[in-house]
Amino acid sequence: MxxxxxxxxxxxxxxxxxxxxxxxxxxxxQAHAVSGQAVYKLTQEYLAAAPKRYIGSPGHTAAEGFIKQHFKPEAAKGNLITDNFSAHTPIGQLSMTNYIVKFPGKKDGIIVLATHYETNYPLKDINFFGANDGACTTALLIALGQYYREHPPQGYSVWLVFDDGEEAIKEWSSSDSLYGTRHLAAKWSGDGTISHIKAFIVADMIGWKSMNITKESNSTPWLLDLLAKSGKDTGHVSYLFRDSQAIEDDHLPFKQRSVPVLDIIDYQYGTSQDPEAFHHTEKDTIDKISPASLQVSADLFLDVVKLIDQH
CATH class of the missing domain: 1.20.5 (Single alpha-helices involved in coiled-coils or other helix-helix interfaces)
Structure with missing residues (x-):
């Protein structure tokens, strides 16, 4: 030649x-810009620091400390907001706290990524650790925050919300649940913030080994379409939409105020015989969580943010 x-x-x-x-x-x-293995390790650390995180417990205080510890650089810039409030519950007034971490972007508008960080209050007397139900998604948002710290948003601002009081204090109802996001939606409606929110996206129960994200019908259709596109973009389409149902979750207070919302959740968490066998039980433990599923979740969240920027 x-x-x-x-x-x-x-x-x-x-x-x-x-x-x-x-x-x-x-x-x-940009695959694996956030490591699923790193999110898994953060989940382990969070559970070790605050295994039981029901409101008013030492573990709840430890959980708050864990979150704040990971956002010291944002706190130094005034971009870690502590939102203290008092909620009327079936057992009286309870003090609760949301944490908002802001990563300013270059476009006028905000994409909110939210998860609850506490554990179920009625289960406070059993060994309920909420590895999938609150812990792994708290770790996921911390890892996403680390990513946006190093790679500041080039489109809309990204705000992380670690909300309190998602779980019922006595029995789930419209008045006994979603305390943190109901408070935040009302607060942001009052000060005008809500008009700048382009999407409010919830992460919930998306770490377990057999994860398949529900097509959640209370979510805004065009955001569900973007999630489906993200599944194709990232090669994770097989993890999406095997089941479809309406779920009451932290996005509802914002949906009620006409904010576009997306609940990224796998509500089925159990066995083929009992699809909810692990949900709100002592079986919601770290052995149910998979770095591979957390990798899928991290990839999807990063890509959905990018797609909203382009929408």
Whole structure:
């Protein structure tokens, strides 16, 4: 093969690689920007620091400390907001706290990523640790915060919300649940913040080994479409939409105020015989959680934010 032939062949190979990179789904180009293994490790650390996090407990205080410890750089800039409030519950007034971590973007608008960080209050007297139900998604948002610290949003601002009081204090109802996001939605309606929110996205129960994210019908249709596109972009479509149902979750107070909302949740958490066998039981433990599922969740969240920026 002469020099010209070798050069032509090399150019052909380079052009083929370039075309492949251009045609590759954009999310795969930034694949694993947040490590599922790192999120899993954070979940372990969170559970060790605050295994039982029901409101008013030492574990709840430890959980608050854990969150604040991971956002000291944002606190120094005034971008960690402590939102203390008092909620009227079936057992009286309870003090609760939301934490908001702000990562300013370059466009006018806010994408909110939210999760509850506490554990179920009625289960306070059993060994309920909420590894999937609150712990792993708290770890996921902390890891996403670390990513946005190093890679500031180039589109809309991204705000992380660690909300309190998602769980019922006595028995789930419209008045005994979602305390943190009901408070926050009302507060942001009053000060005008809510008009700047482009999407309010909830992370809930998306760490377990057999995860398949529910097509949640209280979510805004165009955001469900973006989540489906994100599944294709990231190669995770098999983790989406095997089941469909309406779920009452932290997005509802914002949906009621006409904010676009998306609940990223796998409500089925159990066995084929009993799809809710692990939900709100002592079986919701770290052995049910998978770094692979947390990787899928991290990839999807990053890609959905990117797609909303482009929407």
């Amino acid at each position: 002469n020099f010209r032939s070798r050069a032509l062949r090399r150019l052909t190979v380079l052009l083929t690689l370039a075309v492949s990179c251009v045609s590759m789904p954009s999310a795969r180009a």
